[in-house]
Amino acid sequence: MxxxxxxxxxxxxxxxxxxxxxxxxxxxxxxxxxxxxxxxxxxxxxxxxxxxxxxxxxxxxxxxxxxxxxxxxxxxxxxxxxxxxxxxxxxxxxxxxxxxxxxxxxxxxxISAHFFYNRKMDFDWRRVSDLKGYNISALTGGYYGDAFEAAEKTQEIKVVRVYDEVENVKKLVDGSIDLAPLYITSFNYVLKTQGLGDRRAEFTYHPKPLFTNxxxxxxxxxxxxxxxxxxxxxxxxxxxxxxxxxxxxxxxxxxxx
Structure with missing residues (x-):
């Protein structure tokens, strides 16, 4: 029992x-x-x-x-x-x-990401195929939409991945890349905190978002x-x-x- x-x-x-x-x-x-x-x-x-x-x-x-x-x-x-x-x-x-x-x-x-670039560059895009010929830098682990990811995978577009968004912004500033898909807030924050705020007027972003997610x-x-x-x-x-x-x-x- x-x-x-x-x-x-x-x-x-x-x-x-x-x-x-x-x-x-x-x-x-x-x-x-x-x-x-x-x-x-x-x-x-x-x-x-x-x-x-x-x-x-x-x-x-x-x-x-x-x-x-x-x-x-x-x-x-x-x-x-x-x-x-x-x-x-x-x-x-x-x-x-x-x-x-x-x-x-x-x-x-x-949140939306836009392509940032130097104002001196004549840039416009409507579809991912328009990005051919540009040097693009993006964040490792970042997701930029199915069309962008597929074009990168097939090497239709040239993309270098980096581990730090600060590096993406600095590459834009020194001219070693043409485009970087960035959040507006992130781009401006990096410029300010890296002592590059006086360079902001040299850059702009395309009004068409790469993606909204x-x-x-x-x-x-x-x-x-x-x-x-x-x-x-x-x-x-x-x-x-x-x-x-x-x-x-x-x-x-x-x-x-």
């Missing part, structure tokens, strides 16, 4: 642990990988930058603490999280291929708690969109035009 009671008690305890495990996990700080992409992400910015502030605010509304893991490159940040070594990776532009390894959050906000939090499928954690984030995202906190962060920190 006692053996039967002990077995029953073990099953009840196991059931309670399984039932309460999401709550127990949620009570621990969630780890999120980031890398350098100021002013959106940076170890040198308050609260790790704009995107981290948004993610933190969303989780704080759900009483969840966050701990950021700074990685050397975006590829490392992506791979580390994909392996389930962190609870999430923040924030990434929507890419269908990410569904292989990650759950993808609701859209956080939209949404950014998302990624949570690894390898982590059994990801589905529960994603519900928390999406609920928190609704809260900060409704109360204006998300827009307030964007308004304050994206004023680099």
């Amino acid at each position: 006692s053996d039967c009671v002990d077995t029953t008690s073990k099953f009840i305890l196991l059931y309670l642990l399984l039932l309460l495990s999401p709550l127990a996990v949620a009570a621990q700080p969630l780890t999120i990988t980031v890398s350098e992409y100021p002013p959106y992400h940076s170890k040198d910015l308050p609260s790790f930058g704009i995107n981290a502030q948004i993610v933190t605010a969303a989780f704080e509304s759900q009483d969840v603490e966050i701990e950021y893991i700074q990685m050397s490159t975006w590829k490392e940040a992506f791979d580390y999280a994909a392996q389930g070594k962190a609870d999430a990776a923040a924030l990434w532009e929507y890419n269908q291929a990410h569904k292989q390894d990650f759950l993808i959050s609701d859209p956080v906000y939209k 949404s950014v998302h939090l990624l949570m690894p499928k390898a982590n059994p708690q990801s589905q529960y954690n994603m519900v928390l984030f999406n609920e928190g995202l609704k809260v900060i969109k409704a109360n204006g906190a998300l827009q307030s962060i964007l308004n304050v920190h994206l004023n680099y035009r």
Whole structure:
């Protein structure tokens, strides 16, 4: 009889642990990988930058603490999280291929990238094929839309990938490249922080965006708690969109035009 009671008690305890495990996990700080992409992400910015502030605010509304893991490159940040070594990776532009390894959050906000170039250059484009013959520099791990990625892969267009957006901007300034797909905010931020603000008037960007995309939090499928954690984030995202906190962060920190 006692053996039967002990077995029953073990099953009840196991059931309670399984039932309460999401709550127990949620009570621990969630780890999120980031890398350098100021002013959106940076170890040198308050609260790790704009995107981290948004993610933190969303989780704080759900009483969840966050701990950021700074990685050397975006590829490392992506791979580390994909392996389930962190609870999430923040924030990434929507890419269908990410569904292989990650759950993808609701859209956080939209962002557009434009081709920057020296004003002295006669540049116009309507389709990716118009980019033939130009020297283009882009970010390693960056996603620039299906058409651009396909043309780069087939070498229809000439693209050099670098690990740092600062390098892209400096290449434009020194004339070693013709074009760089950049966010307006990022371009202006780099010029200011690198002491190149007086060169801003020499450059412009094409009004046609290379792409407009949404950014998302990624949570690894390898982590059994990801589905529960994603519900928390999406609920928190609704809260900060409704109360204006998300827009307030964007308004304050994206004023680099």
